[in-house]
Structure formats: C-alpha cells, structure tokens
Amino acid sequence: MRELAGSMGDFGTLFPLAIGYIAVCGLDPAGFLVMMGLANIVTGLVYRLPLPIEPMKVLAVVAIAQRWSPSMIYASGFGMGIVWLLFGITGIMGWLARVTPVPVIRGIQAALGALLAVEAYKMISSALLLGALSILIVLTLRQSRYAPAAVVLIVLGLVIMFFKGELSGLDPPGFRLLPLTSFRPREVWDTMVLAGFAQIPLTATNAVIATAALIKSYWPDRPVSEKHLSLNQGIMNFILPFFGGMPMCHGAGGLAGQYYFGARTGGTNIIEGCIEIALGLFMAATIAELFGSFPRAIIGAMMFMVGLELIKFAGSVRLGSDIAPLATTLIVALATNMAFGFLAGMGTHYLLQRFLARKNGEGERS
16 A cells, blocks of 8 residues: 555656646657556566656656647657667766765755745645645655555545546546657757757756665665666667657656655556556546646645655755755755756865865965
8 A cells, every 4th residue: 555655656746747748739648658657667677666757847848838749759758768878878877976976966856845845835725725634644644554645645636526526527438559659850859959958967967866866865775876777768768759658757756755655665666557557548538637637735735745855855964065065056956947056066066175175285284
C-alpha cells in the first residue's frame, strides 16, 4: 500500500502537463501514457529503487504555450535523447557532477521546493477547506501501512468527483491501439532552438545531479551515478517518440514526492507504470477530462508537502562559506530560472574558494 501511495506522489506535476499536451497539442493519450508506463516499469526493474519518470517541463510549457504539433513534440524528445546519450557516453555529465558543489545542489533543491510550494498554494486557494483537510490527512496518514495518505487523497478526490456528477459523463472504457509516430529531421533542430537548449541546464541540475544527490541521501548504500541517469534519459527519449512518447526525464521533486508518500523500492515505478498503461490502453478517450476534473486543492496539498520536503535539505549545508553559494543559487533561481541560479551559485562558490585560498596563502606567508 505504501508503494502504491508513493507511486502517486508525483502526480501533481504530471496532471497539468498531461492535460496541456493532450488538450492543446493533440498528443495521442494512448502513446503518451503507455510509453511513460513502460519507461516506469523498466526503470523500476533495472534500478530497484523509486526513480520518477516525468515530463521535461521547459519543453512542455513552451510546447503548450506555442501549440506545437504532435510531430514537433516527438522530434523534441528524440533531440533530447541524442543530447543525454552524448552527455553520458562522453563523460560530460560525470564531469559536470564532479565540479558542482553540494551547496549549489541544495540551492537547486530548495528553489524547486519553494516553486512547488508557491504553485501548490495557488491550487489550494481554489478550495481552502479541502486543501487544509488534505494537508491534515497527509500529516496524519503519511506513515500508515494500511491507509497511506496519497491513496486516501486520490480516493477522496474520486468520491468528490462522483458526488459532483463529473464521472457520469465520461465515456466507458474502450481499448485503444498504440500509435506509430514520426517527425521530420528538421523539426529536431527547430524544437531544440525553441526550447531544447533551454531545457538542458534544468535537466542537468534537477533531473540528474540533484536526483543523484537525493538518492544518495535516501539510500546511501545504493547510489546511482549521474552517468547512469543521463544514459537512462537518453535511451528513453531516443526510442519512445516513435511510439507516441513525450520528452521525459527524472526529477528531484518527483523522487521527493514518491519517498515522502511511502516509496522505498522499484515496486513504486512498476505500480505507477501499470496504472499508466491501463489508463492509456482503456481510458485514452476520457483521460484529459478525468485529470482536469480532479480537485486541484488535493493535488496542491500533496505538492505543498513535497515542496517542504525538498526545502529541508538546505538545512544539511554547513554554516560558513557554504551559505553564500546556496543563498545565491536559491535567490537567482527564484528570480530568474534554474539555469541562471546554477551558474550564479557555481560562480559564487569558486570565486569564494579562490578568495579564501588567497587569504590563507597570505596568512601563511605573514
């Protein structure tokens, strides 16, 4: 039951982007969900740890805002597959992880947590009483083995939809075949220019470096290297766009959500994958309406608690010289974006280290 609850821990980021991809861009929900489900199952079997599969957020937001065609979305996923395969094979990802200091990683995690908490509050404000009740359920039942909070909240949301009559208008389940999809080579470059290159820093920091650090924090005896995460993302995105898959990555926020709500093994990924495959094959015609009608305050409450879970890791940073790069990363990331926050934090760290080294050298000479 707790693995089932964990599998629902990152639904808050999936729901809105899935609705946008399907309703605005016309993405086939069968391919979208089944490919995500297969990626989850394979990842769970290979790593035997919770390892979230999520939409690439920059690409998703730009695609929805600019109303990309489905072929452009598939092309962008293929382009990102090439990028992350190259980063993993050439060692670029491993080098980037080695030169990124812990305070910068914690700053990225804290910024992501703060952004999730702010977005969650907006969702909770649509129904404050339901949001407060949902947070109380999380605090009371998060550790329960028999009625885990995430499962209770999903059931509560479905019950509310039932009494509001939002389930009665849905089409009955029906089997949908998987699509075979394609794109033009030119679209790969076009989508990389439009959003793909901007996605790379966010994926490198949040989906690879921060996720690897979070795995090490939760399971210190079972680390997963940045190279493996990069290769995993590359393989997924290199293959799945030909069967309707969207651009996918890992994510520290998704992992924190899964762990917070009970996930401890790869069974979480397998359960989530089975749910997504079932939805894609049998509920494709109504999935956008189903996701869109689910009470936003409940999803917001889950996201809010996950945001706090990510922010707490900033407390592990040592006082002293580590505070400046963490604070710089956090402030700049919140004011602009994750990529600029990452660069600002890196610059602060290495400038400070150089200053301290020069100061120590002058002290030794005197």
